[in-house]
Amino acid sequence: xxxxxxxHRIHFAFTVTFHYLFPQLTMGLAPLIVILKTLGxxxxxxxxxxxxRFWAKIFGISFLMGVVTGxxxxxxxxxxxxxxxxxxxxxxxxxxxxxxxxxxxxESAFLGLFLFGEKRLRPWAHxxxxxxxxxxxxxxxxxxxxxxxxxxHPVGYFTAADGSxxxxxFWALVLNPWAWWQYAHNMGGxxxxxxxxxxxVGAFYLLWGKFENYGRIFLRTGVIAGLIFSVLQLFPTGDxxxxxxxxxxxxxxxxMEALFVGQSGAPLVILGQPDVASxxxxxxxxxxxxxxxxxxxxxxxxxxGLNSFPQDQWPQNIALLYYSYHIMVGLGTLxxxxxxxxxxxxxxxxxxxxxxxxxxxxLALPFPYIANTAGWMxxxxxxxxxLVYGLMRTADGYSKMVSAGNGMFTLLGFLGMYTVLGILxxxxxxxxxxxxxxxxxxxxxxxxxxxPARV
Amino acid sequence: METLWFMIVAAMVAAxxxxxxxxxxxxxxxxxxxxxxxxxxxxxxxxxxxxxxxxVWLVAAGGTLYFAFPLLYASSFSGFYLPxxxxxxxxxxxxxxxxxxxxxxxxxxxxxxDLIFCFSSALLAIFFGAxxxxxxxxxxxxxxxxxxxxxxxNFRTNVGNAATPxxxxxxxxxxxxxxxxxxLTAHGALxxxxxxENDLEAKLRNVALRAWPLxxxxxxxxxxxxxxxxxxxxxxxxxxxxxxxxxxxxxxSLAVMLYGIRNSLYKLxxxxxxxxxxxxxxxxxxxxxxVVLPSSSDPARSLxxxxxxxxxxxxxxxxxxxxxxxxxxxxxFTFLFRMFRGKVRLEGEGY
Numbered sequence: 001x002x003x004x005x006x007x008h009r010i011h012f013a014f015t016v017t018f019h020y021l022f023p024q025l026t027m028g029l030a031p032l033i034v035i036l037k038t039l040g041x042x043x044x045x046x047x048x049x050x051x052x053r054f055w056a057k058i059f060g061i062s063f064l065m066g067v068v069t070g071x072x073x074x075x076x077x078x079x080x081x082x083x084x085x086x087x088x089x090x091x092x093x094x095x096x097x098x099x100x101x102x103x104x105x106x107e108s109a110f111l112g113l114f115l116f117g118e119k120r121l122r123p124w125a126h127x128x129x130x131x132x133x134x135x136x137x138x139x140x141x142x143x144x145x146x147x148x149x150x151x152x153h154p155v156g157y158f159t160a161a162d163g164s165x166x167x168x169x170f171w172a173l174v175l176n177p178w179a180w181w182q183y184a185h186n187m188g189g190x191x192x193x194x195x196x197x198x199x200x201v202g203a204f205y206l207l208w209g210k211f212e213n214y215g216r217i218f219l220r221t222g223v224i225a226g227l228i229f230s231v232l233q234l235f236p237t238g239d240x241x242x243x244x245x246x247x248x249x250x251x252x253x254x255x256m257e258a259l260f261v262g263q264s265g266a267p268l269v270i271l272g273q274p275d276v277a278s279x280x281x282x283x284x285x286x287x288x289x290x291x292x293x294x295x296x297x298x299x300x301x302x303x304x305g306l307n308s309f310p311q312d313q314w315p316q317n318i319a320l321l322y323y324s325y326h327i328m329v330g331l332g333t334l335x336x337x338x339x340x341x342x343x344x345x346x347x348x349x350x351x352x353x354x355x356x357x358x359x360x361x362x363l364a365l366p367f368p369y370i371a372n373t374a375g376w377m378x379x380x381x382x383x384x385x386x387l388v389y390g391l392m393r394t395a396d397g398y399s400k401m402v403s404a405g406n407g408m409f410t411l412l413g414f415l416g417m418y419t420v421l422g423i424l425x426x427x428x429x430x431x432x433x434x435x436x437x438x439x440x441x442x443x444x445x446x447x448x449x450x451x452p453a454r455v
Numbered sequence: 456m457e458t459l460w461f462m463i464v465a466a467m468v469a470a471x472x473x474x475x476x477x478x479x480x481x482x483x484x485x486x487x488x489x490x491x492x493x494x495x496x497x498x499x500x501x502x503x504x505x506x507x508x509x510x511v512w513l514v515a516a517g518g519t520l521y522f523a524f525p526l527l528y529a530s531s532f533s534g535f536y537l538p539x540x541x542x543x544x545x546x547x548x549x550x551x552x553x554x555x556x557x558x559x560x561x562x563x564x565x566x567x568x569d570l571i572f573c574f575s576s577a578l579l580a581i582f583f584g585a586x587x588x589x590x591x592x593x594x595x596x597x598x599x600x601x602x603x604x605x606x607x608x609n610f611r612t613n614v615g616n617a618a619t620p621x622x623x624x625x626x627x628x629x630x631x632x633x634x635x636x637x638x639l640t641a642h643g644a645l646x647x648x649x650x651x652e653n654d655l656e657a658k659l660r661n662v663a664l665r666a667w668p669l670x671x672x673x674x675x676x677x678x679x680x681x682x683x684x685x686x687x688x689x690x691x692x693x694x695x696x697x698x699x700x701x702x703x704x705x706x707x708s709l710a711v712m713l714y715g716i717r718n719s720l721y722k723l724x725x726x727x728x729x730x731x732x733x734x735x736x737x738x739x740x741x742x743x744x745x746v747v748l749p750s751s752s753d754p755a756r757s758l759x760x761x762x763x764x765x766x767x768x769x770x771x772x773x774x775x776x777x778x779x780x781x782x783x784x785x786x787x788f789t790f791l792f793r794m795f796r797g798k799v800r801l802e803g804e805g806y
Contacts, residue, residue, distance in 0.1 A: 064554045067507065068547040074517055078532025079539055082601065085532075089525025090765040097522035097773065100515030101780025108511045109787035112504035113794060120794060164525070166766035399533035401603040410540040417544055424551065428558055 007407035008080045008398040013380075014411070015072055017373060018418050022066035022425075024372050027141055027187065028194020029059050030134035032221060037127050051217045052130075053118075054437035055198070060115050061428050065421060072414070080407065084387055084397030090166035091157045092147045094173060099143035107136030141190070142183055149179035151388050152379065153248050165391070178244050182379070185237040189375055191229040192335060193368040196361075198222035199342070201433055203361040206352055211436040216352055219361070223346060227339035233332055239294075245382065246295045249389065251309040252382040255318045256325040257291060262305030266291040274322045279306075315384040324377035331371035338364060456770045457760040460523035461747070463777065465740040467519055471512035472583070472736060473642075473729045478502040478509055479583075480643020482549065482576020483636065484662055486569060488644075493801060494655050495569065499553060500799045501650035506553060508791060510546070522773055526600055526763035527747050534594055534602040535586070538623045542582050549575040577636060584635025588628035591739055592684055593751035595620035600758060612684050617752040627684050634673045638735075641666035642728045645712075648721040650799050663716050663724065671709055674735075678702070685749075688742045698741050705734040 033055050040048030074096065077085045110132035118126050150156075156172030157165045167173065199222025205215030246253045253259075258274035258281055259266060268290035272281040292301040306314060315321050338360060345351035352358075383389055387397040481502050489495040521528040532539060552572030556565055589604070592612055596602045607622035610629075614621070624632075644662040651659065681688055692698040708731035715724025743749065747763060750756035764770065 060554075064550060068550040071514060071546055072543045074514060074521075075532060075539055075543060077521065078528045079536050080533070082529035082533035085521065086526050086529040089521055089528060090769050093518075093522030093525055093528075093765060094769060094773065097515075097518040098776055098780070100511070100518035101777060101784065104511045104514055105508070105780070105784040105787060108508040109784075109791045111507065112791065116504055117794060160766055167769035167772065170772045399529075399536070401533050401601045402536045403603075406536060406603075410537075413540065413544060417547060421547070421551070424555060428555065431558070 004400075004402070004404040004407060005395055005398055007404045007411060008402070009394065011080055011407055011411045011414070012076055015069065015076065015414055015418075017376070018422075019066065019069040019073055020372070020376060021369060022062045022069060023137070023141070024190045024193045024369070025062045025197060026059055026066055027137045027190040028192065029055055029062070029198070030130075030137050030194075031191065032194050032198060032225060033059060034127075034130050034134050035221065035225075036217075037130050041123055041127060047213060047217065050437055051214055054214070054432075056115060056130075057432055058197075058429070060111075061425065061432070063111065065425050069418070069421065080399050080402065081387075081397050082399040082401070084392065086164060087392055087397070088151075088165050088388055090160070090164055091154075091173065092150055094167055094170065095143045095147045095150070099140055103136050103140035103143060107133055107140065110136065138187065141187060142179075145183040145186055146174060146176065146179040148379070149176050149182050152182070152383055153178035153244070154388055154391055165388075178248070181237060181240040181244050185233065185241045185375075188229045188233045188237050189368070189372045191225060192233065193372060195222045195226035195229060196335070196364050196368045199226060199361050200363075200365040203358040204433065205436070207355065207358050207362060211438060214437045219342075219351060220346065223339055223342040223351070223361070226335065227343050230332060230335040230339055234336065238329075238332070242294070249382065250304050251306065251313050252315060252321075253295070254304060254306045254309070255315045255321050256378060256382060258318065258322045259291070259303060259305045260307060262303060262308050264292065264302040265289040265300045266295075266303035266305075268294065269326075271326075274319050276318050312385070315381055317381055317384070321378060321381040324374040324381060328371050328374040328378055331367050331374070335364075335368070335371070456767060457523075457764045458745070459774070460519075460764065460770060461740075461744065461760045464516060464520050464523060465737065467512060467516035469733050469736045471509070471516050473732050474509035474512055475506070476580075476639045476732060477643045477646035477725075478506040479576045479580050480639035480641065481647055482552075482572050482643070483580055483640045484644055484659075485576070486573040488658050488662060489655065492565075496801060497651055497655055497799050498647060499556070500801070501647055503553065504795045505791065507550075508788065510550075519777070523765060523770060524747065524760065524763040525765055527758055530596070530600050530602065530758060530763075531590075531594075531748055534604055535589070535623065536603065537606050538582060538586065542579065545575040545579045545582070548572075549579065580636045580639045581632035584632035584638075585624060585628040587635070587736075587739065588631030589621075589623060590748060591631075591681060591688070591743070592621065592625075592627055593749035593757070595752055596748065596750040596756045596758065598756065600756075600762070612751075614684060614751050621751050627680055630673075630677060630680055634677050637666055637669050637673055638728075638732060641670055641712075642725070642732065645716070645721055645725040645728050649725055650797075652798050660716060660719070660721075663712075667709075667713055667716065674705065674709065687754075691742050691744060698738075701734055701738040701741060705731055705738065708734060 033052050036048050036052040036055065039045065040052060077089075077096070110129045113121065114126070114129040114133050117129065121129065150173060153176060154165075155176050156167060156169035158168045160166045198218045202215040202218030202220075202222055205211040206219070242253075245256070254262070257266075257269060258272075260279040265288065267286035267288045269281055270285045270287065272284035272286075274281050289299045292303050293299050295301065295303055306318075342351060342357060342361060345354050345357055385393050385395070387394040481498055485495065485498055489498050517528075548571050552568045552575060556568035556572070559565070593614060594602050594604055595617075602620075604620065605622050607624040608619055610622070610625045611619075612621055612625050612627050613619050641663050644659045644666070648656050648659045648663065708727045711727035712724050712731065715721065715727055745759045745761065746757045747760055748758040750758075
C-alpha cells in the first residue's frame with residue numbers, strides 16, 4: 001500500500017474512533033437526562049432534578065471532548081481527503097453543511113443555557129433547553145449518518161462534465177433507506193452506552209454504600225433504557241441494517257461472516273478464526289442454515305460467498321472486519337441477557353441487594369464503547385476497498401499534495417494531544433463520580449476559593 | 456448563484472471573526488490584564504456562555520464552503536495542511552483551557568489552564584490573520600487546482616516567482632497576523648468593557664485606548680503592504696467606485712471607536728470595532744471577487760467562484776435550507792445574548 005495512503009487512512013481512523021467515544025455518550029445521555037428532568041417536574045421530586053444535574057455535568061465534560069475532537073473531523077475531509085472532497089463535495093457538502101446550520105447552532109446555543117442557566121429560567125424553560133440540546137445532538141448524528149450512508153450506498157447524484165458527483169435529488173439523499181436504518185441502529189447503540197454508563201455508576205454507588213438513593217435512580221433508569229434499546233438493536237434495527245448490507249453490499253456480508261464459499265443453507269459462525277490465505281475458518285462453532293435464514297428468511301436460501309466476487313472487490317482486511325462484526329453482535333447479545341436479568345431482579349425487588357448483579361453492571365462499563373466502536377469498524381471496513389461504494393476507491397481519494405511525512409507529523413501530534421485529552425477526561429470523570437450527585441450547585445465546577453498562582 | 460454563495464460564505468466568515476474574535480481577544484489579553492483570581496473569573500464568565508456558539512460559526516462557515524465550493528475547500532484545506540492542523544490543536548487547547556479550568560481549585564491546575572487559554576487564543580488570532588494574508592497574497596496553485604504550502608520558505612512573498620514558492624509565513628502574512636492580533640485584542644477589550652465594572656473595566660478601557668493608535672498605524676501599513684504585494688487589488692475598486700466606500704467605513708469606524716472609548720460609550724465602540732473588522736474583510740473579498748484563491752505565480756490558475764462551485768441544482772436547494780437554518784440560528788443567538796446580557800457578577804452560576 002502506498003505509504004501516504006496508509007498514513008491518511010490511519011489518521012482518519014484514529015481521530016474518528018477517538019472522537020466517537022464522546023458523542024456516543026452525549027447522544028445516549030441526552031434523552032435520559034430529558035427523562036430524569038421530566039420525572040422531576042411531573043413527580044415534583046427534587047432527587048430526579050439532582051440526578052439530572054449530576055448527569056448534566058458528565059454530559060458537559062463529554063460534550064466538550066466531543067466538540068474539540070469533532071472539529072478536526074470536518075477539517076480532515078479537506079486536509080487529508082481532498083480528492084474525495086472535490087469528487088463528492090457536490091453531494092455530501094449538503095449534509096455536512098446542514099449539520100452546521102441545523103444541529104451545531106442549536107446545540108451550542110442551548111448548551112450554555114442548559115448547563116449554566118437553571119437559575120435564570122423557569123423549570124419548564126430549563127427542561128426545554130435540555131430538549132433542545134437533545135434534538136441538536138441527535139440531528140447532528142443524523143446528518144453525519146446520512147453522509148456516511150451516502151458513501152455506503154450512493155443515491156440522488158449525477159456525474160457532472162468534470163467528472164465530479166453532483167446532487168440530483170435532495171430528498172433521495174435525505175431519505176436514503178440505508179441512512180434511516182443506520183441512524184436507528186447507531187442511535188440505539190448510543191443510548192445503550194448512555195444507559196450502561198448510568199447503571200454502572202448506579203451500581204458503583206450501591207456497592208460503595210454512598211449516594212444510594214441516587215444509585216437506585218440511576219440503576220432503574222439505566223437498566224430499563226438498556227433493555228429496551230438492546231432489544232431494538234437486534235430487531236428491527238440490526239436486522240434491517242443487515243438486510244441493507246445483504247442487498248447492496250453482498251461481498252461485504254460474505255466477508256463479515258468469513259463465508260469464503262457460497263452455499264445454500266449457509267451456517268452462522270458463532271466462533272472461529274478466519275484464515276484468509278487458505279480460505280477457511282479455524283475452530284469453527286457453527287449453527288447450520290441460520291445465516292441463510294437470517295439473511296433471506298429461508299433455511300435453504302443461497303448465500304453468496306467471497307468466491308462469487310473478484311478479489312479486487314473484497315474488503316482488504318477480512319479478518320479485522322470479521323472480528324469487529326462478531327464482537328459487536330456478541331456483545332449486543334450479552335447486553336440483552338444482562339439487562340433482561342437485571343430487569344427481572346428489579347421487578348422482583350431484588351436488584352438493589354443482588355451484589356453479584358451490581359458487580360456485573362459495574363464492570364459492564366467499557367463494553368458498550370467496544371461494541372459501538374466495533375460496529376463502526378464493521379461499517380467502514382466493510383465498505384472497503386471503496387470510499388464511495390462502487391464509484392471511488394479509497395486508494396484514489398486522499399490528498400495527493402500532502403506527503404506521508406507531513407501526514408505522519410500531524411498523526412503523531414494527534415496521538416499526543418488525544419493521550420492528554422483522554423487522561424484529562426478519565427481524571428475528571430473519576431472526580432465527578434467520586435464527588436457524587438449530592439449538593440450539586442446548579443453549575444459546572446465550584447469557583448476557586450483560593451487565590452490562584454499568578455502566572 | 457455562485458455570487459450569492461460567495462457573499463453568504465464571506466458573511467459567515469465575517470460573523471465568525473466578529474463573534475469569536477471578541478473571545479479570542481479576551482483570551483489574548485487575559486493574563487496581562489486580569490491579575491487576580493476574581494478578575495480572571497469575570498472575564499471567563501463574560502465569554503463562557505457564548506464562546507462555543509461563536510466557534511460554531513467557523514464550523515458552519517467551513518461546512519457551507521464545502522457545500523458551495525467543493526474544489527476550493529479541497530484545494531485550500533489540503534494546501535494549508537500544516538497551519539490548519541496547528542489551528543485545530545490550538546482550538547482544542549483553548550476549548551479545554553476555558554472549560555476545564557474551573558473543575559479544580561488547585562492553583563497549579565488553574566494556572567496551567569490559564570496559560571493554555573491565553574497562549575492558544577493569541578496564537579489563533581495571529582494564525583487567522585496570516586491565513587487571510589495568504590489568501591490575499593496568493594498561493595502556488597498547480598494546473599490541477601491543488602498546491603501545498605510549507606510553513607515558511609524564505610519569508611519573502613515570492614509573488615510571480617515560480618522557482619521559490621511562498622510559505623505560509625512571510626513578512627506580509629506575519630504583518631497581517633499582527634494586525635489580527637491587535638485588532639482582536641482591542642475588540643475583545645471593548646466587549647469586556649461592556650460586561651465588566653470598576654477596576655477591571657478601567658484596565659480594559661486602557662487596553663483599548665492604547666491599542667487604538669497601533670491599530671490605525673497597522674491598518675495604514677497593511678493597506679500599503681497589500682498594494683505593494685498585489686497591485687491588481689485595486690482593479691475591482693477602479694471598476695466599481697462604490698467599493699471605495701469600504702476603506703471609508705474602515706477609517707470612520709476607527710474614529711467612532713476612539714470617540715466611544717474616550718466617552719465610555721463601550722457598546723458604540725464595540726459596534727464600531729465590529730464594523731471595522733467587517734469592513735476590512737469585505738474590502739478583501741470585494742478586491743478578490745470573483746477569484747477565491749489567487750495563484751501566486753500565474754493569474755490564469757487562480758481559483759474562481761465559477762471554477763470551484765458545486766452544480767446549480769445543489770446550490771439552489773441549499774438556498775432553501777440555508778435560509779431556514781440561518782433564521783433559526785439568529786433566533787437562538789438573540790435569545791442567548793439576551794439571557795446573558797448585562798454586567799457579569801461572580802455570585803451564582805458557572806465558571
